[in-house]
Amino acid sequence: GRQAPRGVWMSRVLWGKLLRNACCSADVSTRARDFGPRGIRRYWTGPARLLDGRAHASQWKKEIAESVAKRGEVRPGVPPPGLAAVVVGDRTDSALYVKRKGEAASLAGMRFFHEHLPKDVDQETVLRVLHELNANDDVHGVLLQLPLPSHLDESRLLEAINPRKDVDGLHPNNVGRLAMRGVWRPAFMPCAPLGAMELLRRSGISVKDKSVAVIGDSNVVGMPMSWLLRDAGASAITVVHSQGVNFLKRFAERAKEDGLKNSDSNSDEKPTTKNSLTLEKKRYELLRSVRRADVVISAVGSPWLVRKDWIKPGAVVVDIGINAVPLSVAEKNAAEELADEKRNDAKSNLYALPGQELFRVVGDVSAEEVSYVASAMTSVPGGAGPMTIAALLSNTFLGASRRDRTS
Numbered sequence: 001g002r003q004a005p006r007g008v009w010m011s012r013v014l015w016g017k018l019l020r021n022a023c024c025s026a027d028v029s030t031r032a033r034d035f036g037p038r039g040i041r042r043y044w045t046g047p048a049r050l051l052d053g054r055a056h057a058s059q060w061k062k063e064i065a066e067s068v069a070k071r072g073e074v075r076p077g078v079p080p081p082g083l084a085a086v087v088v089g090d091r092t093d094s095a096l097y098v099k100r101k102g103e104a105a106s107l108a109g110m111r112f113f114h115e116h117l118p119k120d121v122d123q124e125t126v127l128r129v130l131h132e133l134n135a136n137d138d139v140h141g142v143l144l145q146l147p148l149p150s151h152l153d154e155s156r157l158l159e160a161i162n163p164r165k166d167v168d169g170l171h172p173n174n175v176g177r178l179a180m181r182g183v184w185r186p187a188f189m190p191c192a193p194l195g196a197m198e199l200l201r202r203s204g205i206s207v208k209d210k211s212v213a214v215i216g217d218s219n220v221v222g223m224p225m226s227w228l229l230r231d232a233g234a235s236a237i238t239v240v241h242s243q244g245v246n247f248l249k250r251f252a253e254r255a256k257e258d259g260l261k262n263s264d265s266n267s268d269e270k271p272t273t274k275n276s277l278t279l280e281k282k283r284y285e286l287l288r289s290v291r292r293a294d295v296v297i298s299a300v301g302s303p304w305l306v307r308k309d310w311i312k313p314g315a316v317v318v319d320i321g322i323n324a325v326p327l328s329v330a331e332k333n334a335a336e337e338l339a340d341e342k343r344n345d346a347k348s349n350l351y352a353l354p355g356q357e358l359f360r361v362v363g364d365v366s367a368e369e370v371s372y373v374a375s376a377m378t379s380v381p382g383g384a385g386p387m388t389i390a391a392l393l394s395n396t397f398l399g400a401s402r403r404d405r406t407s
Contacts, residue, residue: 051383061108193221
């Protein structure tokens with residue numbers, strides 16, 4: 001039969017391609033997009049190569065849109081692939097993500113169903129909405145936007161989604177199959193890890209026989225990422241536990257406070273205590289495996305946590321963290337001078353949502369300083385985020401294709 005365009009079926013055959021070390025040449029010239037006008041680098045001043053998630057995602061989504069159009073030609077009268085997003089509350093980051101997902105689905109020729117529920121909604125109401133979407137034949141993919149308000153049972157709600165419509169790959173059935181080796185394969189793989197692996201593949205970067213450090217052990221990114229890296233043949237995989245991440249956050253905050261105190265002091269000497277030396281040693285031991293890694297992937301949701309001294313010279317850095325940071329007074333004044341059409345621009349990190357103040361999106365990595373150490377890295381925005389959305393569209397199309405084969 002007709003072969004689907006490359007990238008559309010990644011959530012089905014990714015592990016096979018990666019195990020064969022199928023790292024082909026990039027479809028889009030990444031190097032050409034590293035620089036802006038007059039050769040000035042757009043995202044940082046260091047020599048690190050840009051892994052252009054925006055360009056590769058655009059190509060991937062184009063391939064998916066072509067497949068959606070061909071499906072309509074082959075099966076006239078069949079409804080287009082349908083993606084439903086259930087959002088609870090009014091979190092700024094969740095609103096931004098869902099907005100991007102809806103726009104991408106529409107451009108790919110898919111239908112998008114947005115179920116927005118109030119923050120104080122009860123558990124049974126959310127379950128009812130999910131069951132209705134499970135039963136809707138026009139919906140081929142259902143996602144529950146995380147995080148949820150604390151009064152809702154996240155595990156129970158994720159388990160209520162039909163595994164064959166779980167395009168986020170978070171149902172226990174899909175997660176368990178992904179964790180296992182052999183023939184037990186999930187219906188879908190989580191979008192952020194899938195997008196990150198596809199970005200590396202399209203950028204010509206292999207993880208086979210390399211050491212990889214994954215910072216963060218979340219169910220959504222960290223753990224699935226480690227399993228995909230395992231299947232791709234990475235020689236050693238280190239996952240930094242959430243407790244370790246929390247320690248690193250506290251250490252960074254304390255170091256910042258101590259720096260401010262020392263700057264206010266007339267003395268140039270920094271106080272050295274037994275406790276501070278113990279904390280420094282603990283930090284050193286915790287980061288030992290990260291500093292030895294050939295590839296570092298961060299997904300913890302902490303602005304600028306990953307610093308230059310964490311990265312081995314020549315390592316590849318993938319920043320999956322997305323953080324909404326309020327603007328300072330000076331930044332707000334400067335932003336007000338921008339024309340309205342410049343806000344929410346795809347190449348900007350300034351965003352404004354209805355009824356909310358301007359904010360900017362940053363990653364987990366201190367990109368400017370890390371760019372002088374890493375050989376290649378992603379930007380935020382424009383890195384893993386667009387690839388995650390493209391992976392979601394790929395999973396949705398896969399769900400529609402399965403429905404076609406069984407109907």
